[in-house]
Amino acid sequence: MTQRAQARAVTASPNAGLRSLLTGGVMALAALGIANAAQGQETASMIAAHGYSFYGDLSYPPDFAHFNYVNPDAPQGGEISEWAPGTFDSMNPYTRRGRAGRYSQSIYESLLETGAPFGDAAPADVYGEYYCLLCESLEYPETKDWVIFHLRPEARFSDGTPLTAADVVFSHNLFLEQGLPSYAEAVRQRVINAEAVDDYTVRFEFAPDISRRSLIDQVGSTPVFSQRWYEETGARLDESRMEISPGSGPYMLDSYEVNRRITYRRNPEYWGNDLPQNVGRHNFDVIRVEYFADDAAAFEAFKTGEYTYRPEGNSRQWAIGYDFPAVTRGDVVRAEIPDGNPPTPAGFVFNLGRERLQDRRVREAISLAYNFEWTNQQLQYGLMSQRYSYSQGTRLEARGVPEGDELALLESLGDLVPPELLTEPAVMAHSSSADVLQDRRNLRRANRLLEDAGWVVGNDGIRRNADGEAFTLELPFASSGSSTLEAIIETFTQNLAALGIQATAQRIDPAQYTERERDRDYDIIYDSYIAFLDTGTGLHQRYGSEAAAYSLFNPAGLASPLVDRVIDISLNAETPEARDTALRVLDRVLRWELIMVPTHYSANEWIAYWDIFRHPADFPRFSSGALDWWWFDQARADELRASGALR
Template sequence: MTHSLRTLLHGAGLLLLGFAGLVQADPQHAITLYDEPPKYPADYRHFEYVNPDAPKGGTLRLADYGGFDSLNPFIPKGNVERRIGMVYDSLTYHAQDEPFTEYGLIAEKIEKAPDNGFVRFYINPKARFHDGRPITAEDVKFTFETLIEHGDPMYRHYYADVAQVVVEEPLKVRFDFKHRDNRELPLILGQLQILPKHWWESRDFAKTSLEAPLGSGPYRVAKLESGRSIRYERVADWWAKDLPVSRGQYNFDAIVVDYYRDMSVALEAFKGGQFDLNLEYSAKDWATGYESAALNDGRMIKKAVPNHNPVGMQAFAFNIRRPLFQDRRVREALGLLFDFEWSNKQLFFSSYKRTSSYFENSEMAAHQLPDKEELKILEPLREQLPPEVFSEVYRPPVTNGDGIIRDQKRRAYQLLQEAGYRIENDRMVGPDGKPLAFEFMLHQTNLERILLPYKRNLGELGIDMQIRRVDVPQYINRMRNRDFDMTSATWPQSNSPGNEQREFWHSSSADNPGSRNFIGLRDPAVDRLVDGLIRADSRKGLVAHARALDRALQWGFYVVPNYHVNTWRIAYWNRFGQPQKTPLYDYGLMTWWQDSDKPQPRDEAVAHKEEGR
């Protein structure tokens, strides 16, 4: 068959696929993963976790870490300002009190084929970019094709099952799928942040830029100092301000973000009233860093908000592209020498829990032996997976917290001997006579105090770990180039994991510099488990596939699991109004508003200082 004939027949097949189920499909105001009814009906007025009458006004001042040199979040270059997404609207909006439901935003209606062969979006005729130009189906197609061709390689994995994008009418666009068993795909396509074709046609999308981008979202960039600060201003005539998905949200007239090189400096700035809210990641600072008169008398609030999301995996990650880490026994041995219990007691005020799952804090975590459903998934892969997957529950090593880890060292030494290592002149050397030595790359100063005890434990077995701290731009470049031995990494998870797992673990992402396959995984069994998870046809099936994948990753010893906390730790100056109800899967900052009756925190700090003179 000639190439042109194959192309013609393939195109005809796609057309048939596009029209399949057309009569039966019915446009909806929202879509869900397994076609269950959404929480909010078609005539809903607003989400229940907002105050629909929240006043507009004021300035929210925030802080961030490290700086930025780009306002283009869609390409694998530069250090992007992390809140630039506020400039853009997406086709749909993800509700913060449902696991995975998408409500119409730019797309006022969504039509999903009964056989999941396509999804069709009906553009709201009111949808506008900030320059007043309407958002059209052509903009949607342009966005998708631009991301695939010039964007971060992550998009090619995320949208790998899209066969074509068809502009059917000026306000109607259809995505046809290569396979009909990727149930998540219609929802994640709804999360596309739409770019203005007319604006980008005269610019190079593949280059980093600090030019304020044209968007259609609730905020626009008003002012910036490269790497130091950025000011967003609310779009007063935002086209979507009265939609049910928007009502009661985006209440601040301005959001200003200042960047700090050191988070300890940022904490002092927060206590001095230089910004309004701090999301705390340090257990030490959370326990002791906020003590002040302002906290005691209620001018500053410190609150732990329950987090019902999976926390995913935070870990010390091996780069198994390095020959040193390709032996599973070596990786297991190195993991045994991280004493979490001592660190938690001495460094973290016993505030953390040990992470043992890639889907921690969720029903998808493999915290028990595989059941019948999981075994059906795993059995065909038995010869390719570690035997422990089928017979044991993975648990990281546990110590008594006194810093003495003889049992763990003994087992680590045994594993290294099995892998051909030996002690020679107080150094652990391999079968090739080379020392067991590697570099741990980081950019956060506060991680060093956690690594130093680990380095000491490794050193007692003759293993040399050098800690190399680099600046943020160098860190980003080295991560993209996979130029590291070991580093700290996170893989966040949602309540409905799916296509992003290809970017995390699949062989197809191992060589893509923008992917989160930091480990360098190229495992056919893991590939099959990832594909099976993406194509799960029910919540029960999704959970079973996630647990099966979890086991394969756990017993591969690809990381040294760290720790987690199942709350958001937030501190803020008491000048905000908040809805009575907090969303289940967020702490809801964009639903807050400024209470004009309360003074600015900077004024409070100055007044308090003068009172103490």
């Protein structure tokens, strides 16, 4: 059933009352006189609902009992534990300073549920739909010029204090004043006012003459902090600290040992236990994170049951590492779960702030040094597929030569569009020989590109430019990563050396790696962007120019007027079809920009876990949900402990 069917459009005069109850249990118009006066409207066509999606469709009706994929009768109790690499020295995830502990954001909630506490999608069976969490309803005009949220009066922080509209406005302003600069600047340009109308009503007004995309869901997804705690402690959002403010979520920080472990415990007094979207979820009493110096140490600890749930990212380990006794006995379960998300755009990202990497021919030549086929066969046991698109395998993947609406859009952009984009097929990942690491055909092609760009190999085998400068590249990587990734990086640098490039793979400790990553102190780094299934202003933060010089979300520093324009077109699309055309063009343009060397992906999520957890038989499309809606099997855990198999 659609949102419009559940929450009818209403025409109200400026003198309408503050709150009245619509049929079907949906809260109706609030503070309309204030809103309409601000917009200079005599009347306003209004939408009131229990959630939000841009085009007005919600899969779950106002009276839904629970998400479709959960077990509403799942027992609660027990513990699940996983590992994290490296170190942590902060429990504040909203600052550039320090290394925040894993899941340190999990104790906070937002007006709309935009994800599960520990990183899973929620709801995990639909995309682009956001249901009221701290709010019980929201309302907005069809123009989406503003939005009003009605908070749940029962919402509480973990210290028992009420969560009010004042806390929402305080948190919004705190991010603007002390949040990450790229985030704060983007929000400041789009949200021009935040107001607590009363204790349980908050209103946001949006800038005129901008896309209505990512406005309501933006303010609805901002974490809400306790104003009282911040004012009493004098803490800042932009500082590294272990002391945390109380959250309103289902879990609280229980304890931590710096660089060893973090423990989160379910709040037995959680205010939202009985909400429909929480039925069958948040089932574990304890969620524990164990820290290890590297993947090898972590894997050995998993074998002994030091932690109990392990997402596996090392293809070699998945292929041959799970032959220890607990697996043979059936005490440890291995599972491959289809991943309905497009693959993460990961690979070797170029720092476009380096002058030598600003030449597209140079980037293409370096890309040709990566041999996916050999790497997959020799290092990854043939388990991987080759990635090339930013929305691979979806309706938004650009294919072939642009035609129809795609071609018309590109042609409308005039001189912003390189001629090749109009006539050539979408850039695909190159093919290489699986028999030898150094594919001579690709290296010859790369050599020609480098020479055309002014980088020539001398008698000493070193490639230099006209000024005699040697072509050098530094590729830092964290020592906490997997041995397979390290081998991939090292073989890539071997091929670069064959081109006369002095490439150095630098294995450094996680803290130093984090610092260099934040400061963009690298030539090339193994990193990732986001795949997209829809548009949103977050695309500007990731791929756009507005904060390219310093954004943590844009590791290449991509600043392309063409990319900016295509993102804007997608944001202003009036129909889903026009949006999809723009996003296919965006995929095509990003692939042409060659900001990274795409590497590999698996269509399945690999997980291993001790056989003490249970889950529904069918998984939703967008999440495996172990920390969200799995549950603990106490009888099986007792059996494994009695046998000595599990600690």
